Amino acid sequence: MANVNITIDGKALSVPAGSTILEAARSNGIRIPTLCFLKELDPRASCRLCVVEVEGARTFQHACAAKVREGMVVHTDTEAVRASRKLTLQLLLSNHAVDCHHCLRIGSSKCDDLDPKFCEMCFFCDCVKDGFCDLQALAREYKVDLLPFAQKHNSLPIDQSSVIVRNPNKCVKCRRCVDVCGAVQTVHNLAASGRGCELTIGPAFGKPMAESACIGCGRCVQVCPTGAIFAREHKDALVYYAHREGVKTAAMISADLIPELERVLHRAPGSVTLGEIAGALKKIGVDAVFDAAEAEEAAKARAEALLDAKLSEGRPVILSGSFAAKAFLEKNFPDKKDSFLFYDSAIAVFGRAAEGFDKRFAFGPIGGDAMECEKTGCVDLAVNPRELARILIRTGAEPNPKRRAECESLGLPKASGKYGKLLDKAEWKMDREPEVFEQGGLKCAVCHNLSEARRVLSGEEAFDLIRVIA
Ligand code: SF4
Ligand code: SF4
Ligand code: SF4
Ligand code: FES
Structure with missing residues (x-):
């Protein structure tokens, strides 16, 4: 694709025609804040956090949706742009059940001299997303310490009917x-109404x-990006x-916990080990830790073993290890049943192998694990990295090189690898x-989300093995 010449914040750039201002900025190391945008999805341009000034344009442009043009001159961080973003945040927070100290640490706060890490994790904040929330991070960045508008304290009912909890007051x-x-999972369970x-x-x-x-x-x-939809947590239990x-x-x-723990604990990438996490869990009293x-x-x-038997019955085989x-x-x-x-x-394998324990906890990435555990009862609690970080900080058991423990072994069978990467660990x-x-x-086809799976399963191309990751 041909390139166009633009200027962002005084920097002359040559970027692919058809890119958005946001893409052009990010690929050149210029940060523009976003809240609604996800790079894998079409922009909704609904939050107004990414607004920028474009010379010659009468209004601010949404960087996530506006395309670059030859000769375009963009300013991403002027006083007017910052004021507009701050106003947007004030409006959002005026209509939001604020249960965290997004503002009190800024300015003359009683928490002002505390370690920011402690502030994110202290007991006075009541939101599961505290310390991990994009809205909170932006409110702090833009110093939203006063809300000049009448606050609308919504008290819509919180839906706790499932392990996936919805709090519409924080949406x-x-x-x-x-x-x-x-668009990605093709379930179409969630929609806007009103x-x-x-x-x-x-x-x-x-x-x-x-x-x-x-x-x-x-x-x-x-x-x-906020605490409006989250997996039920179990810190106290x-x-x-x-x-x-x-x-x-x-x-x-799981080693998948490490990057998020490092981020939250302000540790250098690669500095937290599985052994340190095992040591930390032992410190809070967990009897045995497994990898x-x-x-x-x-x-x-x-x-x-199951595939060997199933393939002898016929093809295709559509397989998944996900609930x-x-x-x-x-x-x-x-x-196709x-x-x-x-x-x-x-998780289910671990749950069965550890049946002799009174309580089994599975620590892993944020995903559907919590639902799987709730529905199948394969372990007692599924805990995500955010929750683990809070537990360790609140109990004073943070990973520490001086306190390592070896993971124990359940003595489980090992795979032969005969199906190559088909059964390898794969991410959604x-x-x-x-x-x-x-x-x-x-x-073989490995489908990394459910729209891929739907397309492959409804398509003309014939496969012997189709693995579905949800
Ligand atoms: S969703 Fe974010 S801004 Fe809102 S209360 Fe929770 S942490 Fe604070
Ligand atoms: S529930 Fe979360 S992701 Fe969904 S619209 Fe509300 S804030 Fe956005
Ligand atoms: S858990 Fe999955 S299926 Fe359920 S509402 Fe969320 S994205 Fe949709
Ligand atoms: S990121 Fe929300 S409008 Fe652009």
């Missing part, structure tokens, strides 16, 4: 969840999540069981191309 109507549930100030986001016909079409993939939780005399507890920890890699290998070994993918496939492709092969997830991704490859004479 900024960015619609990331709507798009991820609709107008203007009365607009709410939730399942159709105002149904609670537990009675909605939700399959429990947890992707809306992953993309929500976990600490209670871990401490309690006579309750034997086991935890499974998720072992359970993943065992889940893979079990899937290999949400199973719900999706059974609902949308009942005609003879091809389905569902194997246990690593929003980009929509399936990964296609040959393995041992079998044509």
